[in-house]
Amino acid sequence: NLTEKFDTVFKKLRGRGRLSEENIKDALREVRLVLLEADVNFRVVKDFIAAVRDRALGQDVLKSLTPAQQVIKIVREELARLMGEGEANALDLAARPPVPVMLCGLQGAGKTTTCGKLALSLRRQKRNPLLVPADIYRPAAIEQLKTVGRQINVEVFDSQPGQDPVKICEAARAYAELNGFDTLILDTAGRLHIDSELMQELVRIRDSLEPREILFVADAMTGQDAVNVAESFNQVLDISGVILTKLDGDARGGAALSIRAVTGKPIKLVGMGEKLDALEVFHPDRMAQRILGMGDVLSLIEKAQSVVETEDAARMEAQLRKDGFTLETFRDQLQMIKKMGSMEGLLKMIPGAGKAMKQMKGMQPPDQEMKKIEAIINSMTRRERHDHRILNGSRRQRIARGSGTTVQDVNQLIKRFSEAQKMMKKMQKMGPKGLKGMMRG
Ligand code: GDP
Ligand code: MG
Numbered sequence: 001n002l003t004e005k006f007d008t009v010f011k012k013l014r015g016r017g018r019l020s021e022e023n024i025k026d027a028l029r030e031v032r033l034v035l036l037e038a039d040v041n042f043r044v045v046k047d048f049i050a051a052v053r054d055r056a057l058g059q060d061v062l063k064s065l066t067p068a069q070q071v072i073k074i075v076r077e078e079l080a081r082l083m084g085e086g087e088a089n090a091l092d093l094a095a096r097p098p099v100p101v102m103l104c105g106l107q108g109a110g111k112t113t114t115c116g117k118l119a120l121s122l123r124r125q126k127r128n129p130l131l132v133p134a135d136i137y138r139p140a141a142i143e144q145l146k147t148v149g150r151q152i153n154v155e156v157f158d159s160q161p162g163q164d165p166v167k168i169c170e171a172a173r174a175y176a177e178l179n180g181f182d183t184l185i186l187d188t189a190g191r192l193h194i195d196s197e198l199m200q201e202l203v204r205i206r207d208s209l210e211p212r213e214i215l216f217v218a219d220a221m222t223g224q225d226a227v228n229v230a231e232s233f234n235q236v237l238d239i240s241g242v243i244l245t246k247l248d249g250d251a252r253g254g255a256a257l258s259i260r261a262v263t264g265k266p267i268k269l270v271g272m273g274e275k276l277d278a279l280e281v282f283h284p285d286r287m288a289q290r291i292l293g294m295g296d297v298l299s300l301i302e303k304a305q306s307v308v309e310t311e312d313a314a315r316m317e318a319q320l321r322k323d324g325f326t327l328e329t330f331r332d333q334l335q336m337i338k339k340m341g342s343m344e345g346l347l348k349m350i351p352g353a354g355k356a357m358k359q360m361k362g363m364q365p366p367d368q369e370m371k372k373i374e375a376i377i378n379s380m381t382r383r384e385r386h387d388h389r390i391l392n393g394s395r396r397q398r399i400a401r402g403s404g405t406t407v408q409d410v411n412q413l414i415k416r417f418s419e420a421q422k423m424m425k426k427m428q429k430m431g432p433k434g435l436k437g438m439m440r441g
Contacts, residue, residue: 005037006291009027012027028053032049041261044082056070056071075292076285077288079284079288080285084266084267091213093213098183098184100184101185101215102202102211102215105190105218105219105229105233109218109219110243110245112135112187115148115187120276120279121279123152130157130183131149131156131157132184132185133156134188136168139161166201166208170209188201194233214239215241215243215268216230216241216265218230218242224258227255230242230265234263241265241266242266242267244267244282247271270282326385327385373413376409379398380399388418
């Protein structure tokens with residue numbers, strides 16, 4: 001996957017003390033291959049590499065004490081820029097209610113699920129959404145949206161299979177006006193491939209409802225295909241943004257990287273799982289960090305904040321700031337994560353945990369692994385938790401006995417943890433936008 005490949009390229013770069021122009025050019029050639037292999041659009045790659053090369057060779061990178069770090073930083077910043085860093089990506093719902101939001105995309109992209117996620121998220125922002133089933137071709141589609149609506153306790157407008165989708169949307173708007181709904185979420189039909197009949201239908205819905213947001217829902221797993229389809233939808237519908245789904249899967253990266261550059265439209269939200277609370281705001285810089293394998297600590301903290309009492313989250317943040325990333329803060333984070341379900345998605349956000357996940361695969365389910373990790377950390381003294389470097393052989397033996405695990409288990413955890421800690425430190429050194437600066441922001 002993309003992250004691992006970047007890791008390999010940068011490892012070579014880091015291995016050298018000083019860098020020559022040749023070193024940088026070599027590294028960029030490899031970055032280029034990595035991106036092309038990840039199915040990133042050719043034109044996008046070309047511009048990207050040119051931008052990084054200009055910055056890497058033009059500045060004082062070679063003279064700096066940490067040239068490899070500088071190059072990686074430039075790559076990260078350019079990746080973020082490619083994905084729309086610095087733009088306001090939030091949904092724009094500032095209009096007279098009911099505000100229509102239209103979701104469109106191919107069949108299976110995740111429209112219906114995302115409609116539910118969006119409704120739930122708007123509800124949490126104290127809005128009052130109405131779900132509108134405008135996919136009338138498969139009776140099951142309306143049923144599916146109704147099921148979603150029931151799960152999150154959001155009303156689904158009553159429509160019948162076979163009705164004209166434009167009429168349904170218009171009736172839903174009238175109903176919303178009468179009943180105090182402030183947002184209409186339109187779940188439109190998809191096809192397996194782009195087809196002009198469907199496009200015409202979507203254009204008619206758009207022209208009648210004039211949605212404030214027209215969001216193209218793209219399946220991140222389909223890579224470059226998703227980008228091409230997004231471009232077609234954009235040409236016909238002039239979309240306002242993209243929701244990238246299934247970013248919890250393996251094939252992340254490619255589509256996220258080119259979709260903004262190819263369509264000129266921002267990725268606004270990302271789907272991180274099948275559950276209806278698995279929708280997140282898209283942060284280009286964090287995505288860039290994630291692609292580069294540094295873990296997405298910030299999204300993790302944000303997620304923690306939305307689920308855990310704010311008090312807890314504030315305490316955790318203060319502790320992180322005061323003590324840094326220690327085994328104790330690590331354990332507290334894990335305990336919060338446990339309250340939140342979806343272990344795998346969250347684990348990926350912890351620096352270093354991506355690799356750990358891989359090691360764990362086929363061994364034990366993460367939940368069991370979590371209990372083990374917790375038991376081990378609990379068996380440590382406070383001092384040990386604050387400074388794992390003092391954990392010598394006899395301490396490790398004592399901890400293994402106390403936690404009902406083996407010395408290997410203890411060793412493995414400490415190894416993993418210290419890798420994660422190193423990465424955190426690296427992130428903090430990455431200038432004013434490092435972890436600390438960002439955590440305050
Ligand atoms: P639609 O045909 O575009 O309406 O797609 P659906 O909403 O029916 O979703 C198709 C499948 O993708 C379903 O099995 C969903 O559970 C799944 N899905 C949707 N979003 C996500 C996501 O963000 N992550 C994962 N893993 N699955 C998703
Ligand atoms: Mg659907």
